[in-house]
Amino acid sequence: xxxxxxxxxxxxxxxxxxxxxxxxxxxxxxxxxxxxxxxxxxxxxxxxxxxxxxxxxxxxxxxxxxxxxxxxxxxxxxxxxxxxxxxxxxxxxxxxxxxxxxxxxxxxxxxxxxxxxxxxxxx
Amino acid sequence: xxxxxxxxxxxxxxxxxxxxxxxxxxxxxxxxxxxxxxxxxxxxxxxxxxxxxxxxxxxxxxxxxxxxxxxxxxxxxxxxxxxxxxxxxxxxxxxxxxxxxxxxxxxxxxxxxxxxxxxxxxxxxxxxxxxxxxxxxxxxxxxxxxxxxxxxxxxxxxxxxxxxxxxxxxxxxxxxxxxxxxxxxxxxxxxxxxxxxxxxxxxxxxxxxxxxxxxxxxxxxxxxxxxxxxxxxxxxxxxxxxxxxxxxxxxxxxxxxxxxxxxxxxxxxxxxxxxxxxxxxxxxxxxxxxxxxxxxxxxxxxxxxxxxxxxxxxxxxxxxxxxxxxxxxxxxxxxxxxxxxxxxxxxxxxxxxxxxxxxxxxxxxxxxxxxxxxxxxxxxxxxxxxxxxxxxxxxxxxxxxxxxxxxxxxxxxxxxxxxxxxxxxxxxxxxxxxxxxxxxxxxxxxxxxxxxxxxxxxxxxxxxxxxxxxxxxxxxxxxx
Ligand SMILES: C[S@@+](CC[C@H](N)C(=O)[O-])C[C@H]1O[C@@H](n2cnc3c(N)ncnc32)[C@H](O)[C@@H]1O
Ligand SMILES: [Zn+2]
Numbered sequence: 001x002x003x004x005x006x007x008x009x010x011x012x013x014x015x016x017x018x019x020x021x022x023x024x025x026x027x028x029x030x031x032x033x034x035x036x037x038x039x040x041x042x043x044x045x046x047x048x049x050x051x052x053x054x055x056x057x058x059x060x061x062x063x064x065x066x067x068x069x070x071x072x073x074x075x076x077x078x079x080x081x082x083x084x085x086x087x088x089x090x091x092x093x094x095x096x097x098x099x100x101x102x103x104x105x106x107x108x109x110x111x112x113x114x115x116x117x118x119x120x121x122x123x
Numbered sequence: 124x125x126x127x128x129x130x131x132x133x134x135x136x137x138x139x140x141x142x143x144x145x146x147x148x149x150x151x152x153x154x155x156x157x158x159x160x161x162x163x164x165x166x167x168x169x170x171x172x173x174x175x176x177x178x179x180x181x182x183x184x185x186x187x188x189x190x191x192x193x194x195x196x197x198x199x200x201x202x203x204x205x206x207x208x209x210x211x212x213x214x215x216x217x218x219x220x221x222x223x224x225x226x227x228x229x230x231x232x233x234x235x236x237x238x239x240x241x242x243x244x245x246x247x248x249x250x251x252x253x254x255x256x257x258x259x260x261x262x263x264x265x266x267x268x269x270x271x272x273x274x275x276x277x278x279x280x281x282x283x284x285x286x287x288x289x290x291x292x293x294x295x296x297x298x299x300x301x302x303x304x305x306x307x308x309x310x311x312x313x314x315x316x317x318x319x320x321x322x323x324x325x326x327x328x329x330x331x332x333x334x335x336x337x338x339x340x341x342x343x344x345x346x347x348x349x350x351x352x353x354x355x356x357x358x359x360x361x362x363x364x365x366x367x368x369x370x371x372x373x374x375x376x377x378x379x380x381x382x383x384x385x386x387x388x389x390x391x392x393x394x395x396x397x398x399x400x401x402x403x404x405x406x407x408x409x410x411x412x413x414x415x416x417x418x419x420x421x422x423x424x425x426x427x428x429x430x431x432x433x434x435x436x437x438x439x440x441x442x443x444x445x446x447x448x449x450x451x452x453x454x455x456x457x458x459x460x461x462x463x464x465x466x467x468x469x470x471x472x473x474x475x476x477x478x479x480x481x482x483x484x485x486x487x488x489x490x491x492x493x494x495x496x497x498x499x500x501x502x503x504x505x506x507x508x509x510x511x512x513x514x515x516x517x518x519x520x521x522x523x524x525x526x527x528x529x530x531x532x533x534x535x536x537x538x539x540x541x542x543x544x545x546x547x548x549x550x551x552x553x554x555x556x557x558x559x560x561x562x563x564x565x566x567x568x569x570x571x572x573x574x575x576x577x578x579x580x581x582x583x584x585x586x587x588x589x590x591x592x593x594x595x596x597x598x599x600x601x602x603x
Contacts, residue, residue, distance in 0.1 A: 001383075006364070006397040011409040022409055036393050042339035042362070049413045088396075107453070110378055112370060114454040115401035122405055 001111030002092040004062075005046070008055050010113070012099035012106075014121040020101040023054035027105070029095030031062045036088040040080050043087070047075070059086045125156050125171030127194040128178045129294045131268070132166045133187050133303060136329065140187045142516035142531065143332050144170070147184045150335040153177045166231055167270055167292055169194050175297055182298040186306065186328045192266050192294030201246060204291050208247075215250055215295075222254040224263040227296075232271040236282050243267055264296035302328070308389075309355055315388045316381030318372065322351035322420055326520070326529075333489040333516065333531045334416035336361040341396070342416045343481065345403040345474075348372045350382035350395075352418045357391035361415070370400040370454025400454040404473065404545040411480035412539060416487045421474060423467050423493050467493070468564040471507050475532060476543035479512050484537035487515065493527040494563045503563060504530060511536030 012021035052071040059067055066082045097106040097113055104121070107114050132140050141163055148155040156171030172178055178191045195214065196207035218224065226244040228235060235243070247265070254262075269288040309324035311317045322330075330352055334342055338360030344352055347365030349372055356363050365382065367373050375381030386392040401407060471492055478488035494503065504517050507530075516531040 001395075001397050003397060006399075009409050009413065010399075010407045013405060013407040034393065039339040042341075045339070046341075046413070049410060051409075109453070109455065110374065110380055111383070112373060112380055112398045112400060112454070114370060115366075115399050115407045116368075116454060117402075117405055 002097075002108050002113055003088055004055060004058050004090055005087040007058050007092070007097070008050055008087075010097065010115070012102060012104055013115070014099065014102055014104050014117055017099060017102045017104070021099055023051070023058060023100075024097035024106065025100055026058065026061050026092065027096040027098050029062065029092045029108070032091045032093055033089050034091055036084070038081065038084050040077070043080050043083055044075055046087070047071075047083075055086065059090070062090055062092070064090065125154065125173055126175075127169050128172050128297065129192040129194040129197075129266075129292055130168045130170055130181075130188060131190040131192070132168070133189050133300075134166055135325070136187060136518070136520065137163050138518040138520070139329050139529065140168075142518055142529075143185050143187055143329060144181060145516070146332050146335055146531075147181055148177070150184075150337060151177070151180050153180075155181075165270065167197075167268065167290075169197065169292075178297045182300045182302075184302050184332065185300065186302050186325060186332065188300035189303065190266070190299050191297045192292075193297055194292070195294045197290055197292045199288075199290055201243075201291065204293055205246065205249070208293060209249065212250075218254070218263050219251055220253055222252070222263045223257040223261045224252055224254055224265065225256060225258055225261040227264055227266045228268075229266075230269045230271060230288070232273050233269075233284070233288075234281070235269060236285060239285060266292075266294055266296055268292045305355070305358070309351075309358075311351070314354075314385050316349060316375050316385040317351070318349040318375075320348045320372070320420075324351075324355075327351045327355045330418055330489050330529065331355045331359060333529065334361075334418050334487050336416065340415035341413065342418055343414050344419045345406075345417065345477070346419050346421050347382070347398065348420075349375075350385060352420070353382060353395060354386060354389050354391060356418060357386065357394035358389060360394070362394050362396045364396050364398075364414075366399045366401055366403065366406070368400070368402045373398050373400070374455055403477070406477075406542075408481065408542075411542065412483055414481045414486055415483060416489065417474075417478050417481065419474070419490045421470055421490055421492075423470075466565065468506075471563065472509075473543050473545050475507050475509055475512055476540075478532065479509065479534055479536070479540050480542045482534040484534055486534045488512070488530075488532045488534075490530055491527045492530050492563055493525060496521065496524055496526050504528070508532060511538065511540065 007023065007026075010022075010024060012024060050071070056067050056069060059065070064086055067086055068079075072079055091111065092108055093111045095108050097108065098104070099106075104117075130144075141157055141161065144155060145157070153173060154171075155177070158169070161168060175193070182188050182191045195211055196204055198204035198207060226247065228240045228243045247267075269291050271284070271288050274284075305328055306325045309327060311321045311324060314321075334356065336342055336356050336359040340361040341364065342356045342361045343364040343366075344350075345366055347353060347367050350365060353363045353365055365373065373380055373382050375384075377384070380398065382398060383392055383395065386395045399407070474490060475488065478486075482488065492504070504514055508514055511534060512532050513535045514530070515533045516529070518529045519526050520529065
């Protein structure tokens, strides 16, 4: 778990960390691939919410370069299948997410990221 | 024109029956006509649908539907019933020649003696069905149901008052409800992972139907605990996100998180998109507008206390110095960060605002709200809604002195709203003159003050919660 779809939706939320707090950097990650069912309607519906550059960059970091650098306008099946793989089938099970701005480390253990803040980081 | 169908409900959760039917009809985008004066306490209802196929869809998805019949007639006497049925002969003539059939006669709230069941069947002989009678696999099942008044608690002989029914219904079976078997499938006790906050299977299923879960939708539980609603949601094809302030609730004791073990048991692990440990009042979601539904059983200080990160607001003099951790802690350790209690009405208000931020237009928020039964007023729920969020349903699960309401709210706006500030102080205070104070305000204190000792003949529900309540007191005494 911590699929790239989730990585694309999480930002650092420490107190006063409001700029450059996304995307979180991947650190020492262990990656696994697991098959998921393909649902083109779901993918089409989700496209508008994706930060494309962050997704392409994260995919590259875990060794997948199948996505085009620019978000395509034509959502054909071939593209949707690649998107499906990147968003849903790559799992980060161990490692950490690190804020590029404040350096907060969010550790991932057994697939669950610990997004808790320390007491002095709460607004 | 809509045709009439006779719905026979399971004898449970009366208040949930109609909202469930409406939700599933909405999910499949077909009209359903429910009489305005319907008495939801009765196990029979005659509803309008466009086609048989719609009745079948409802029978396959609604947890509370036991059978659906094509409605022929209802009456307060057999004389009247037969008169109406004779007039309908065009409907059943086509079965007369050679359709195999069986008649099914049953009483509700009272059983009908064998002897009279036979008489009832014979009284329909004018229909002159020539096909063979097949008790096992008939092509046609005709049902005749006598509904009696509930005489629970009164002493009477088993068949006393036989024939003095309130109303009798007659029709042709379309389909038996098949979704009820899911209640067994999701039985908490048979689950690979569960805890003392796990939600019972039947309610988890009813909640999911309120979310309109279906393949490809994204549903989020921000207080996911041991994940009870995640499994039922994923069962209907939706993807699930979950989070909890306490990682141990989601993980359990083994390496592989408990929620993932249970999800694998149900064959839906792949639909659990992700889990995360965080306080929902300090959440890391980058944006809103990406969820189709939020489904949750919020902590309300009885079963699992509502907590949030931050100092308790105790007088300065009472505070003990605690060394503030400056690095985040592992989420599987029994360390409990300093948390303050989260007042229930503030939590409910925040939850609605959070849902308005996170949901897509048309998305739904489905959650439980506990209330003190005799203090509850209709306006209590209204105090929680806000611009762009509209109440869809509100069903009471009654435990006697207290109950909990399953609230369904729809996001009607397509405008973007900012995330809530989770600024508890902004909630209207009790002291404001004339402001309505909902019955769920300070539910926790009321619960402990009023319901401390179990009353005689207490229902299972309130007793169960009472023992949890006592646990909670113990837990609270350990808080920093
Ligand atoms: C009533 S339980 C939910 C139980 C869940 N439906 C299940 O099946 O186990 C409430 C959950 O909320 C969590 N919780 C309490 N305060 C929270 C907060 N501020 N943010 C996130 N989770 C919180 C508790 O740890 C608990 O697991
Ligand atoms: Zn940061």
